[in-house]
Amino acid sequence: MSSSSDVTEAGRRAQTKARNREAILAAARRAFAEQGYEAVSVRDIIRATDLASGTFYNYFRSKEEIARALAADAAQRLRPLLRAERAKAMDLEAWLGGALRAYFHFLVEEYGGTAAGPPHVRMDATPAQRAVFEEIRESLTGILGDRLAPGADTAYLTAGAIGIARYIGEQMLRRAPPDPDGAARFAVRLILHGLPTAAREG
Amino acid sequence: MSSSSDVTEAGRRAQTKARNREAILAAARRAFAEQGYEAVSVRDIIRATDLASGTFYNYFRSKEEIARALAADAAQRLRPLLRAERAKAMDLEAWLGGALRAYFHFLVEEYGGTAAGPPHVRMDATPAQRAVFEEIRESLTGILGDRLAPGADTAYLTAGAIGIARYIGEQMLRRAPPDPDGAARFAVRLILHGLPTAAREG
Amino acid sequence: MSSSSDVTEAGRRAQTKARNREAILAAARRAFAEQGYEAVSVRDIIRATDLASGTFYNYFRSKEEIARALAADAAQRLRPLLRAERAKAMDLEAWLGGALRAYFHFLVEEYGGTAAGPPHVRMDATPAQRAVFEEIRESLTGILGDRLAPGADTAYLTAGAIGIARYIGEQMLRRAPPDPDGAARFAVRLILHGLPTAAREG
Amino acid sequence: MSSSSDVTEAGRRAQTKARNREAILAAARRAFAEQGYEAVSVRDIIRATDLASGTFYNYFRSKEEIARALAADAAQRLRPLLRAERAKAMDLEAWLGGALRAYFHFLVEEYGGTAAGPPHVRMDATPAQRAVFEEIRESLTGILGDRLAPGADTAYLTAGAIGIARYIGEQMLRRAPPDPDGAARFAVRLILHGLPTAAREG
DNA sequence: CATGAATGAGGCTTCATTCAT
DNA sequence: CATGAATGAAGCCTCATTCAT
Numbered sequence: 001m002s003s004s005s006d007v008t009e010a011g012r013r014a015q016t017k018a019r020n021r022e023a024i025l026a027a028a029r030r031a032f033a034e035q036g037y038e039a040v041s042v043r044d045i046i047r048a049t050d051l052a053s054g055t056f057y058n059y060f061r062s063k064e065e066i067a068r069a070l071a072a073d074a075a076q077r078l079r080p081l082l083r084a085e086r087a088k089a090m091d092l093e094a095w096l097g098g099a100l101r102a103y104f105h106f107l108v109e110e111y112g113g114t115a116a117g118p119p120h121v122r123m124d125a126t127p128a129q130r131a132v133f134e135e136i137r138e139s140l141t142g143i144l145g146d147r148l149a150p151g152a153d154t155a156y157l158t159a160g161a162i163g164i165a166r167y168i169g170e171q172m173l174r175r176a177p178p179d180p181d182g183a184a185r186f187a188v189r190l191i192l193h194g195l196p197t198a199a200r201e202g
Numbered sequence: 203m204s205s206s207s208d209v210t211e212a213g214r215r216a217q218t219k220a221r222n223r224e225a226i227l228a229a230a231r232r233a234f235a236e237q238g239y240e241a242v243s244v245r246d247i248i249r250a251t252d253l254a255s256g257t258f259y260n261y262f263r264s265k266e267e268i269a270r271a272l273a274a275d276a277a278q279r280l281r282p283l284l285r286a287e288r289a290k291a292m293d294l295e296a297w298l299g300g301a302l303r304a305y306f307h308f309l310v311e312e313y314g315g316t317a318a319g320p321p322h323v324r325m326d327a328t329p330a331q332r333a334v335f336e337e338i339r340e341s342l343t344g345i346l347g348d349r350l351a352p353g354a355d356t357a358y359l360t361a362g363a364i365g366i367a368r369y370i371g372e373q374m375l376r377r378a379p380p381d382p383d384g385a386a387r388f389a390v391r392l393i394l395h396g397l398p399t400a401a402r403e404g
Numbered sequence: 405m406s407s408s409s410d411v412t413e414a415g416r417r418a419q420t421k422a423r424n425r426e427a428i429l430a431a432a433r434r435a436f437a438e439q440g441y442e443a444v445s446v447r448d449i450i451r452a453t454d455l456a457s458g459t460f461y462n463y464f465r466s467k468e469e470i471a472r473a474l475a476a477d478a479a480q481r482l483r484p485l486l487r488a489e490r491a492k493a494m495d496l497e498a499w500l501g502g503a504l505r506a507y508f509h510f511l512v513e514e515y516g517g518t519a520a521g522p523p524h525v526r527m528d529a530t531p532a533q534r535a536v537f538e539e540i541r542e543s544l545t546g547i548l549g550d551r552l553a554p555g556a557d558t559a560y561l562t563a564g565a566i567g568i569a570r571y572i573g574e575q576m577l578r579r580a581p582p583d584p585d586g587a588a589r590f591a592v593r594l595i596l597h598g599l600p601t602a603a604r605e606g
Numbered sequence: 607m608s609s610s611s612d613v614t615e616a617g618r619r620a621q622t623k624a625r626n627r628e629a630i631l632a633a634a635r636r637a638f639a640e641q642g643y644e645a646v647s648v649r650d651i652i653r654a655t656d657l658a659s660g661t662f663y664n665y666f667r668s669k670e671e672i673a674r675a676l677a678a679d680a681a682q683r684l685r686p687l688l689r690a691e692r693a694k695a696m697d698l699e700a701w702l703g704g705a706l707r708a709y710f711h712f713l714v715e716e717y718g719g720t721a722a723g724p725p726h727v728r729m730d731a732t733p734a735q736r737a738v739f740e741e742i743r744e745s746l747t748g749i750l751g752d753r754l755a756p757g758a759d760t761a762y763l764t765a766g767a768i769g770i771a772r773y774i775g776e777q778m779l780r781r782a783p784p785d786p787d788g789a790a791r792f793a794v795r796l797i798l799h800g801l802p803t804a805a806r807e808g
Numbered sequence: 809c810a811t812g813a814a815t816g817a818g819g820c821t822t823c824a825t826t827c828a829t
Numbered sequence: 830c831a832t833g834a835a836t837g838a839a840g841c842c843t844c845a846t847t848c849a850t
Contacts, residue, residue: 013809020809038240041844052811054847063845092398148401153388157401159369160392167365168358186355190362194396195342196294199350199359215829219834243819254836259821417830424831442644445823456832458826467824496802552805557792561805563773564796571769572762590759594766598800600698603754603763619850623813647840658815663842 021059023049025073028066033111037067075128078106079135086139095143096188099136100165104180107169112178133158161191223261225251227275230268235313239269277334280308284334288341297345298390301338302367306382309371314380335360363393425463427453429477432470437515441471479532482510483539490543499547500592503540504569508584511573516582537562565595627665629655631679634672639717643673681738684712688738692745701749702794705742706771710786713775718784739764767797 027048031040042063046056060066081102089095137158141148148154164187172183190198229250233242244265248258262268283304291297339360343350350356366389374385392400431452435444446467450460464470485506493499541562545552552558568591576587594602633654637646648669652662666672687708695701743764747754754760770793778789796804 017809036238036240038238042846043844053845054812055810057846058809144398144401147398149403152401152403155373156370156385156388157392157397159373160366160389160400161397163365163367163369164362165365167361167368171357171361183358186358187362190359190396192396192398194392194394194399195359195363196346196349196394197396198362199346199354201351201354215834222834244821245819255820256822256837257835260834265820421830440642440644442642446825447823457824458833459831461825462830548802548805551802553807556805556807559777560774560789560792561796561801563777564770564793564804565801567769567771567773568766569769571765571772575761575765587762590762591766594763594800596800596802598796598798598803599763599767600750600753600798601800602766603750603758605755605758619813626813648842649840660816660843661814664813669841 020049020051020055023051024056024059024066025070029070029110032067032070072128074110075132078103078132081106082132082135082139086142089143092143093188093192095139096191097184099139100184100187101181103165104169104172104178104183107173108178108180111173133162136162164191222251222253222257225253226258226261226268227272231272231312234269234272273331276312277331280305280334281337283308284337284341288344291345294345295390295394297341298393299386301341302386302389303383305367306371306374306380306385309375310380310382313375335364338364366393424453424455424459427455428460428463428470429474433474433514436471436474476532478514479536482507482536485510486536486539486543490546493547496547497592497596499543500595501588503543504588504591505585507569508573508576508582508587511577512582512584515577537566540566568595626655626657626661630657630662630665630672631676635676635716638673638676677735680716681735684709684738685741687712688741688745692748695749698749699794699798701745702797703790705745706790706793707787709771710775710778710784710789713779714784714786717779739768742768770797 024045028040028045031044031048035044040063042056043053045066046053060069082099085095085098085102089098137154140158140161141154168183168187168190172178172180186198189201226247230242230247233246233250237246242265244258245255247268248255262271284301287297287300287304291300339356342360342363343356370385370389370392374380374382388400391403428449432444432449435448435452439448444467446460447457449470450457464473486503489499489502489506493502541558544562544565545558572587572591572594576582576584590602593605630651634646634651637650637654641650646669648662649659651672652659666675688705691701691704691708695704743760746764746767747760774789774793774796778784778786792804795807
């Protein structure tokens with residue numbers, strides 16, 4: 001049963017496994033984005049791949065697990081980007097611009113062409129999402145430094161910033177073609193200077 | 203059919219009907235807010251009342267119908283409030299303050315005690331929601347008047363304002379006790395002057 | 405509570421009761437004929453009257469009972485007719501003609517305008533139907549007298565005759581306007597002389 | 607995926623599938639014959655097999671579909687038999703004998719042991735049944751040739767013949783053991799020469 | 809590991825029947 | 830007796846998950 005091509009075979013196997021896993025994840029991401037968790041059936045997901053229904057369970061223990069994996073995956077892909085921007089940025093404007101560009105590009109890559117966008121989940125539904133929220137809060141407080149009043153409500157500040165990013169991101173995805181850089185410029189202005197200022201510029 | 207208490211009888215019946223209808227609506231509102239449309243089963247809803255499963259269908263034709271009724275109901279309760287604020291308000295600040303206070307009080311009344319808040323639905327999932335979006339956009343453009351640049355992206359502006367309201371509202375609901383007026387003051391400042399200014403004040 | 409018009413009142417009540425009972429029976433007959441027993445709901449029946457759903461149960465103990473009542477009713481209306489024809493008839497041809505005319509007129513009165521006709525029930529599903537079957541068998545053997553061979557299969561003979569009547573009756577109901585007398589003439593010829601003979605005449 | 611028993615494996619699977627499908631069909635046929643379409647629940651059907659409720663839907667999309675499949679199946683098994691008899695037969699008697707024997711044997715195979723027989727559906731409830739009706743009508747007119755009067759009512763003739771076959775078939779199924787050949791001989795005589803002649807012979 | 813049929817819990821909904829008024 | 834809302838069993842069907850091959 002073991003031949004001289006074992007290594008190659010094992011390699012091919014590993015490749016196939018990785019390919020299958022990615023295929024399932026991609027199909028699930030699309031499906032969840034378009035229809036929401038409950039409306040998606042495991043069969044919807046595997047029907048979008050060339051695999052059989054049972055195979056799903058060789059890669060994920062349950063439908064819930066793939067959803068969590070997906071959310072964690074998104075958050076984990078997003079966090080390094082945000083961290084990198086935080087590291088590079090010298091001031092609030094630079095950081096906001098970098099982070100929002102990163103986020104909007106991420107949205108386009110992840111959900112571009114989708115009718116929907118990322119599921120609008122409660123802000124802290126998963127640990128990964130909570131982590132992102134905290135990450136942003138810390139970056140924000142760090143950069144603001146002593147321009148942050150002692151009693152300032154950083155949770156509200158963070159929520160406001162995230163709200164702007166989320167909703168403008170959703171609008172952006174609905175346009176053809178989506179323009180992440182333009183959206184980021186707009187969001188930066190809105191966050192930094194407020195709505196009247198943002199309205200004054202084309 | 204001919205007792206002297208006919209009126210009272212009919213009245214009691216009508217009262218019971220109205221009470222049951224409200225009980226079902228309230229249970230559904232809670233359930234949808236906490237778990238989302240798909241995750242809620244009709245049995246979840248009626249189990250939260252003291253009625254029997256079949257009774258649900260004496261009041262709503264389907265699970266979908268009650269969801270629509272709920273969304274329409276919320277939007278229809280919200281729109282007059284927003285309109286009234288628009289009529290009263292002379293400038294942007296007054297309008298924002300009134301509208302946000304109205305919205306946050308509405309949230310507390312509607313979802314106070316709930317773990318969650320209103321479902322984060324896509325911004326224009328239902329006609330009623332679209333209508334609210336447009337209502338806000340129009341108020342915004344109307345009040346800004348010629349302080350709105352010709353090419354300004356009013357959809358982004360509206361989305362940003364709604365995003366702030368939604369996410370700060372969600373944060374507010376999570377606090378005990380929720381403070382809608384405080385949240386409104388904060389949101390007004392954030393929207394009007396931007397994040398750095400909002401951060402500078404306790 | 406008792407007035408001088410008690411008799412009149414009682415009379416009106418009895419009238420109303422009879423009217424209601426007939427209304428329910430008529431609605432049920434139509435419904436069963438058009439949709440079949442199981443497909444008809446009690447609400448279908450009472451919706452076709454101006455009564456309330458609970459009222460149904462003041463007149464019939466259950467849906468099954470009204471179906472039985474209906475079948476019994478039909479059989480009981482049919483049997484006297486058949487008996488009368490038997491009494492009048494001097495020979496087979498006269499009896500067949502009378503009985504078939506009676507049956508086909510009965511069908512038109514009972515189911516005319518209906519899309520369907522009487523439910524095609526098993527020949528002996530109810531006692532009343534069994535009784536009709538036996539009634540016909542006895543008339544047949546009585547009239548045939550010694551023209552009936554000793555070992556003749558009277559069940560088959562009866563079944564054949566009934567089969568002809570049922571299926572030609574069904575065809576007749578489908579025509580506009582239905583012609584019960586013509587159908588009876590045709591069926592008599594077919595039963596008496598067989599198909600080739602019946603085919604030879606227009 | 608690569609064992610030497612692949613063919614056998616696939617074969618066994620296919621066999622199981624076919625067996626299950628047949629088991630479901632058989633159970634449904636019995637149930638529909640005994641209780642009629644509406645009175646039969648999908649659970650009745652699968653309870654008569656050793657399968658689980660959900661399995662039904664691996665084979666048929668709905669209860670309606672299996673009913674249609676059953677009717678179509680019966681008609682499709684019957685029509686070739688009737689056609690073959692039509693091709694062989696030189697005269698009316700031969701054709702009637704062949705067709706009725708074929709039909710009665712079909713009944714015994716299909717519904718033998720059943721308390722009931724085929725559901726007495728309206729003569730043309732399904733396309734397949736309409737097709738059988740027309741098939742018989744055409745054979746009849748073809749064989750009668752110019753022994754058919756110009757204005758003869760071929761629909762009535764066909765209905766009469768089918769009525770005889772249906773009701774005598776029902777009687778036959780009720781006997782133990784059923785005698786399809788005897789029933790066919792009887793029915794031929796009745797159809798060809800009429801009731802008095804049929805009565806004269808044992 | 810892949811396959812895909814089998815499983816059975818559970819979802820939505822209908823409906824015969826009861827009962828307070 | 831009439832009314833019509835309440836009841837809960839039962840129907841059809843979907844789906845996450847298991848398992849033999």
